[in-house]
Amino acid sequence: MSHQTFWKPEKKPKQKQKKTYNSLGQRKKDKKTVPEWKKDILSHHQSRPNTKERGEFSKDVIAELIADSNGICECCKTAEATTTHHVYPRGRKGRGVKTNGLRLCWPCHDRIQTNEELLQFWISAFRDKYGDHFWFDEQDWEEYNRKQAASKRVEAEKREHLESIKPVMELLTTAAGRSLKVKEVHLLEAMDEKQISVFENMINDILGASAKQQVPFGYGYFDD
Secondary structure, eight states: OOOOOOOOOOOOOOOOOOOOBOTTSOBOOOOOOOOHHHHHHHHHOOOOOOHHHHTSOOHHHHHHHHHHHTTBOTTTSSSBOOEEEESSOGGGTOOSOGGGEEEEOHHHHHHHHHOHHHHHHHHHHHHHHHOTTTTOOHHHHHHHHHHHHHHHHHHHHHHHHHHHHHHHHHHHHHHHTSOOOHHHHHHHHTSOHHHHHHHHHHHHHHHHHHHHHTSOTTTTOOOO
């Protein structure tokens, strides 16, 4: 049988991409094209300020603080206020909001910055004036409220679960003839609804069997 050569597609030479290099002689990576659908998403996306930007007082906030202080240092009450102080420091995530701003002269500003007792005095004063977390901005409050809502939801689920295991706890207390120990209660709390249901049925079966065994021999029969 003669040798047959099968047809093969013609190989096309690959076009070499032009390589570009930076000033250090390193090859630059080609930029990937962004799909149109992704461009629409990015165009509507609004970036949120970073931590540094959130710590800066805006011009409007500073103007309000100057107007409220009449340009006088709010610490010594005599010198001209030339600087805006973060009552709750930026290093501790104090934000550039009006409720965290204090107009001071430079000497008072430096004294508060270097004296922890004086710093805590003003923090306490602003907490009394504006409430807890007076240094929060909108993003802080959003995160705080989200955490509070999640905590309340967990607490509600925990209370609901405790209500669901109360019948089982009462059955066990009756069967044992004593109150349950803390570790026994924790064991029940760790069970899910299906496990609690199975456990409850098992306890009912045990109590039912125990009640049958306690019936006196001959009960329900007549003696000759």
